[in-house]
Structure formats: C-alpha cells, structure tokens
Amino acid sequence: MFSENVVSSCEFCTNCWSNFKKLSSEERDLVNRNRYEASFKPGEIIIKQGSPASNAIFLLSGLAKVYMEGYSGRNIILDIAEHATLLAGPGVHVNSRYSYSVAAITQIQACFISFNILSNIINVNPQFASGFIEDLSGKSYKMHQKLISLTQKKMHGRLAEALLNFSDNIFHSDEFEMLLSRQELGELTNMAKESVVRILGELEDENIIRATLRSVKILDRDKLRIISVKG
Amino acid sequence: MFSENVVSSCEFCTNCWSNFKKLSSEERDLVNRNRYEASFKPGEIIIKQGSPASNAIFLLSGLAKVYMEGYSGRNIILDIAEHATLLAGPGVHVNSRYSYSVAAITQIQACFISFNILSNIINVNPQFASGFIEDLSGKSYKMHQKLISLTQKKMHGRLAEALLNFSDNIFHSDEFEMLLSRQELGELTNMAKESVVRILGELEDENIIRATLRSVKILDRDKLRIISVKG
DNA sequence: AATTTAGATTGATTTAAATCATCTTTATAG
DNA sequence: CTATAAAGATGATTTAAATCAATCTAAATT
8 A cells, every 4th residue: 555654664653642652563563554644734724623533643743733613713722732642632432523623833744543443452452541541631631721721810821821831841942933823822822812912012011021923032931930820 | 347338339339430330240349349438418528629639439429519729719610510420530640639629519429449449440441441531531522612611602601501501411400409609600600609690680580590599490491592502 | 026915013992791899688506 | 586697689890801993014926
C-alpha cells in the first residue's frame, strides 16, 4: 500500500503519544501497519465537530486549536494542542461522534489510527488502557480548571492566564509568536475581540507586556501572574 | 471486621456502578470483601476537594452535589449525582487528590472502595477498564456541554436548562422537590442568588412554572424548553 | 502600485448581571 | 412561644463587558 508517511515507523517515532510506549512490539507493529499520516496547512480542519468518529488523531508536529462550535456560530477554544497529543474527544465513547473541532494553526503533521485498532489493544493490554484513563483524566482536569477560570475570573485575569500559558507551556519563552488572531484570543478567553484589544493595550501601557500584531513579549512576569491569579 | 453495611453483598446490589457488572465472580468478591458502606445526612461532606484520594465512592441512594471550590470561596456546582454514580474526580489520576467536593443533599448511602483494588482489577480485566474509560468520557462530555452553556447562554437559558434537567433526568416528573437553595441554584447556573430569585419570579409571572420555596412545577414545558435553547 | 479585503483599533453606547441595602418570611434554638 | 438566625425577596445602583459604529492598518490580489 502506498504511503506518504514521513515517520518511517512507530518504532523510531519520538513525537507521538507517550502511551504508545506501553505497547508490546507486536502491538506497536499492528499500529504501525494500520496508521496513516497526513499533513495540514494553517487553517485547515483536522477534526470536524459532529462528524462520525472513526480515527484517533495524534499530532506529530505543529500547533492546533481544539474548539467547540457553540450557539449561533460562536466558538470557544478549549485548548491549544501540540505534538504528542491524542485528539479524539469524549464524544467518541458517547455517540461515536467528534465532540469538538480541531484546526491547524501552523503546518501540522498528524497520524491517524482507527479506534478499532486502539480498542483491540485496550482489550488485551491493561497498561495501555490505564494510560488512556490517565490521558482522559488529565484532559478532564484541565477542563475543570478552565471552567473555574472562565466563570470566576474577570477578563484581565483570563487574558493574563492565557498569555502565561503560551509562554510557560507552549513556547517556553518570555517572547513568542502570537499565532492567534484577536478574535481567536477572545474565543480562548471567552471575551469579545474588542475587549482583547483593549486589555492588551492596557497591559502595554503598564509595561507588563509588549505586543505587536503577531508577537508578544512578557516584560513583567510577576505583575502578569498577579493579574492572572487575582483576575 | 465489624461492618454496618446495608447492602448484604455486591452480588445482590442493584444500585451501584453499572460497570461492576463486568466483573468476574472472583473480582466481585474481592470488591465485596474490601468495600465499606457509610451513610450521610443532608449537608454532610462526602468528598473534600484537595484531600488525598484513596477511595472511589459510589452512591447507592440519595442525591449529592458535586462542586468545586473556586476563587474567594465561590463555589460552582458541577453536577447533581444520584445512585449508581462513581465519584472520584479526574484529580485522582493527576495528583492523587480529589479535584472536587461532594456534599449530601438528601440522606445518602454510599460505598467506599479503595483505588488500589480498582486499579488491580483494571490491570486484569480490560472490559472493566473500558467501562472506566466510558464513564470518564461521559462525564467529560457533560462537562463540555456545561462549559458551552455557562459561557454562551444568558441567565434565563441557564436556569431554564437547570429546571428541565431536574425534571427530565433526576425526578422524571413535571413537579418536583427543589432541594437546592436559591444560592445553590445560582452556583449551579453561575449567577447571583438575587438573579435566581428574579428569574424564577419572571417565569412564574409568565405562567411557565410554579415555584415555592422548596418545590417547582413546570406548567409550560414547551416555553421553558424554548427559553433553555435560545437563552 | 493600486485596489480590495480582512483584521485591528478606538470611542460611544447599551446591556446584562452583580452588588448593595433593606425588608420579609421561614426555620431553628433557647 | 418567643428570640434569633438563616434564607428569600425586592428595588436601587454600580459595574463589567458586549455591542455598535467608524476608522485605521496590513496583507493579499489584481
């Protein structure tokens, strides 16, 4: 079978889901024979909310936004996903549909693996099943935190938190490329794009950050953290 | 060992977690020998957020509120749990702490089972592990829905939704006992208690519901649903 | 380079909802 | 059976944040 796979084999892949380390070599081989790689350009949709879920998708490289399409076309960005992330959504085990959409932010390399294969492995490899449970729990935990943040913090706190999250967990630097538009930044923090613009401006005025259209530099991390926590 | 267990044996228990049906008789016996029943009076705390998590708790009867303690003592009620519910929280697999609190609303009978026992079973019984994954997914799915509802619906919609949820999923009747205070109803729908009072009043004025201090009757389900969906 | 278009910015206005203050009712304890 | 506390109700006020309406880039396309 013709394959455009960039990664020669799961055996040598270091960017995929950590839980695959728990597979036996036979199981890994099974996955390797049934996987399908694809690349996506920025803006392209990788998973469409509501469509039938047949594959789990693993990000090998690049960044993607995980978002839900809510009422009257309003989106809410749940997470920014990077390499080693399993993308599937809880709907898979509820109604066999993807419960969120995923779109590429940067160029993305991803690996598709059918749920049939994964289910079979879950049924024979308890360690792998446990890893699944841990993955689900971790995501659920983050979701609970997000719920609290979105419902209890004020706009300044939510935006500060988002900036710190980019800096700390994704780019590991005080200065980073802002890959989201103001609109998307609003979908991530549950506020109108105009509010995003205003608050970014305020943070600049107070010399806490320096922001351009497509970049952010954190100047006063302590102040930003205080705003984020007290928000 | 002395036991106050009300349920004589897991074998004959019909109110516990459905996933236990997947246990072999030996496994069920293991659970039965290591379980511990307890009852709680209304208001008593069953799980305290942040405390070390060593047991999964299963509701056998009664209703409980699952809530997170957020910033400056503000609570958010995540769910109203009834019999057959597994209570543990995603924190269990993240930092071995309960990530939410649970308090009895009515008199409650509950069963405590150590995570050690459950982990052991997960490691030998893949069907049971799959059931765990399904349970986590179902809860995560509900959480996503709640996030959308809380962030995108207006107060009227959120309150209407909560009332319909009580009617449809918990009491299975148009008329039911309102077990939550106005304050708690606010914590469930993310609004101030005064707003709850006001909106309940409005719904009464429009003859959509009839509400007393401790009861609600839905008079016009269609209108309530419209408010819930459009809200 | 000129034109078009999408995104960003800014200020003015409106709106939803919280907060505050007060009063009333209901429940609880002495 | 009162006294006290707790919860509920109501109106006035404030606040946060959305919306609206222009205007202003910056990027893409012709």
